[in-house]
Amino acid sequence: MDPMFPSLPLHAAIVDLDGTMVDTLGDFVVALNRCLDDLGLPRVGRGFVERTVGKGSEHLLRSTLAHVGADPALYEAAWARYQAHYLAVNGEQAQVFPGVMQGLAWLRARGLRLACLTNKPTAFAQPLLVRKGLAGYFEQVFGGDAFERKKPDPLPLLRTCEALRSEPSRTLMIGDSSNDAQAAHAAGCPVVLVTYGYNHGEDVRAVPALAHLDRLDQLESWLARWP
Structure with missing residues (x-):
């Protein structure tokens, strides 16, 4: 047994959404640029969005406005437009990553209780997911507005563990970024990271985790290999 593996059996898993299960960059790019068009502001490219997603839609929109040189006072108007555009396009430009459904099905078959925990607003x-x-793979779905704080704060993971009735040490966090890893380490959850996600434009293999898949x-x- 690898010494990095905890000795306790797993009871549950918490899975991130954007960049872990679904490639949603296309949705973000379309919704943001439609919002910017409405406000008469310059558009942003896919590369900027890929580096910026992961800390919640509010952070993404504020960063976008700053990037295009907009007045921060436009945020409230931009947020209303962005929400409307994102809900309209939600999932149209997105694709489930290869292997995701098989991985989730295997976790369920192993008897693990599953929750999706994302910084994306619950309404998105x-x-x-539908x-x-x-x-159908998840007992619980929690967005970035479900708790007082978002990842990388450990609070969302701890609350999700409570909802799953699983101890953090027996709850695997599966994500794609340093946000997921930092939250998991602070909450006491073991963590694995997928290599194909966003991670703010940086190589996720440099982020400490039990495995990079x-x-x-x-x-x-x-x-x-787990007990």
């Missing part, structure tokens, strides 16, 4: 996350055929269905062979 729930219909996206549209992409992922909702190229596909979520690699969990089956990796977790075979």
